[in-house]
Amino acid sequence: MNDMMGKAPLNLLWLQSGGCGGCTLSLLNAECSNLFETLAGCGINLLLHPALSEESAQEARRIIDDCVSGAVRLDILCLEGAVLRGPHGSGGFHRTGGDSMMALVERLAAVARHTVAIGNCASFGGVTAAASNPADACGLQFEGDAPGGLLGCDYRDSSGLPVINIAGCPTHPNWVIETLAALASGLLDARSLDGFQRPRLYADHLVHHGCTRNEYYEFKASANKPSDLGCLMENMGCKGTQAHADCNIRLWNGEGSCLRGGYACISCTEPGFEEPGHPFAETPKLGGIPIGLPIDMPKAWFVVLASLSKSATPKRVKENAEADHQVVVPAVKRTRRK
Numbered sequence: 445m446n447d448m449m450g451k452a453p454l455n456l457l458w459l460q461s462g463g464c465g466g467c468t469l470s471l472l473n474a475e476c477s478n479l480f481e482t483l484a485g486c487g488i489n490l491l492l493h494p495a496l497s498e499e500s501a502q503e504a505r506r507i508i509d510d511c512v513s514g515a516v517r518l519d520i521l522c523l524e525g526a527v528l529r530g531p532h533g534s535g536g537f538h539r540t541g542g543d544s545m546m547a548l549v550e551r552l553a554a555v556a557r558h559t560v561a562i563g564n565c566a567s568f569g570g571v572t573a574a575a576s577n578p579a580d581a582c583g584l585q586f587e588g589d590a591p592g593g594l595l596g597c598d599y600r601d602s603s604g605l606p607v608i609n610i611a612g613c614p615t616h617p618n619w620v621i622e623t624l625a626a627l628a629s630g631l632l633d634a635r636s637l638d639g640f641q642r643p644r645l646y647a648d649h650l651v652h653h654g655c656t657r658n659e660y661y662e663f664k665a666s667a668n669k670p671s672d673l674g675c676l677m678e679n680m681g682c683k684g685t686q687a688h689a690d691c692n693i694r695l696w697n698g699e700g701s702c703l704r705g706g707y708a709c710i711s712c713t714e715p716g717f718e719e720p721g722h723p724f725a726e727t728p729k730l731g732g733i734p735i736g737l738p739i740d741m742p743k744a745w746f747v748v749l750a751s752l753s754k755s756a757t758p759k760r761v762k763e764n765a766e767a768d769h770q771v772v773v774p775a776v777k778r779t780r781r782k
Contacts, residue, residue, distance in 0.1 A: 527584065
């Protein structure tokens with residue numbers, strides 16, 4: 445697109461730090477015939493990706509150094525994985541070519557036109573920063589839900605934007621591609637980001653939206669074990685009514701999501717999801733009421749509506765909720781013109 449408009453493509457440098465590489469694996473499942481051609485079609489030139497590029501270690505380091513020096517224009521810096529600041533703030537737990545990755549990221553972010561955190565670890569610290577966090581891992585501009593991270597609250601790229609946090613564990617491949625395409629076309633600005641600097645193209649939705657279990661949710665007909673068809677919120681730890689993502693609208697691999705696969709949403713786009721304070725597949729309760737209530741839902745309203753819904757639950761919904769297959773089908777009735 446950019447080439448057709450006579451614009452030079454944007455140079456993208458992708459680095460990997462403290463993480464599992466799962467966001468790259470997810471990206472390879474993007475719904476396009478060729479990832480590299482898709483990026484090129486959006487006006488993006490991939491300078492380097494540690495897992496996907498053919499360059500040797502020496503050639504890769506030369507590309508990085510050229511970006512730092514300005515010999516090669518750096519338009520988009522993507523970091524996948526948390527930054528490891530340990531031990532003692534040296535960044536020595538992750539070194540490459542004689543430098544710490546922490547120092548390289550700082551230098552590159554200082555010259556990048558845009559800086560993008562790929563995944564929850566790069567955004568907020570994620571699983572890498574869990575528990576005692578011996579590696580002193582953090583996100584690029586957040587440490588959990590607290591602003592700061594490696595680059596600090598006041599960091600802005602050369603275009604004036606903060607770090608763009610494409611949070612998820614892993615990220616949906618199309619969140620990444622669409623965000624990069626928006627940057628390349630000049631359509632992403634500060635208004636395109638939510639309070640945690642996530643692209644609103646997916647963060648303005650909840651995982652609850654489009655969930656195939658919504659009928660069970662409406663009647664509070666709940667699953668009691670993983671194979672049940674019912675709603676997973678009340679007993680099985682589902683946070684789909686609280687998690688900002690469009691996973692049940694923009695399906696994974698064109699047809700799936702955690703909930704469609706029978707597993708509760710663990711809210712992996714949110715800071716701190718890795719340490720919920722309870723087993724992922726259990727719902728903590730107080731007085732029989734889930735502690736984590738749906739976004740924008742006052743507790744008193746939830747209690748009243750849940751009570752009314754349970755009392756009005758059709759037999760079909762109630763029995764199917766506690767089964768691993770449909771045991772009662774919808775009644776067949778003749779519809780008449782009203």
